[in-house]
Amino acid sequence: MANFEGTPLVEGRFTLQKFEGKGGWTYIELPKIDSNQKRPFGWISVSGVIDEISFSRVKLMGMGNGNLMFSVNAKLRKRLRKEAGDAVDLKLIEDSYEQCVPEEIILCLKEEPSWVLDNFNGLPPNEKRKAVEKVLDAKNEEEKVDRIVSLIDKLSK
Structure with missing residues (x-):
């Protein structure tokens, strides 16, 4: 399994499962993950490695x-060459946007008066994470x- 930095939330061998019926999702069922952080809808954002x-x-x-x-969407299953019933190795690391703001965002903020970056850095971690996710979820560069x-x-207001 490839090396990923950070303490894994989950690491092991899992079997791909599929919900019944046409269009049923293929997925891996994972045990509950305890965390101190409050998350919308209980979602946890992760990065990692699968096979x-x-x-x-x-x-x-x-x-x-x-x-x-x-x-595990169709595109990923195709790359894995696996379907429901097959086993995969999975390692998940929790994403931490509070510690990892993309350099392009920081560079843009630094082009503004210094208090704009100060305002960004002063945001509560959850608001900062949401702001970064919104930028990263853009469909294209424009x-x-x-x-x-x-x-x-x-931030300028």
Whole structure:
């Protein structure tokens, strides 16, 4: 298994499962993960490795029974060459946006008066994480630029 930095939330061998019916998701059911952090809808954002294939910024969703679900979409299954019933090695690390703000965002904030970056750094961790996720979730570079400009506007007020 590839090496990933940080203490794993989950590490082991798991079997791909599939919900019944047409269009049923393929997933890995994971045990409950305890954490002190409050998360919307109980989601946990993770990065990691599945059978030597790295991925980032995937949300684990609650299954309603206390366990979590790691969805394995068709594109990833194709790369893995695996389907429901097959076993995979999985290692998950919790994403930590509070500690890892992309350099492009920091550089844009540094081009503004120093108090704009101070305002960003002074945001509560959850708000800072949401701001970074919003920028990173842009569909293209133009949208990313627009979102960074919007963030700077909000921080400038």
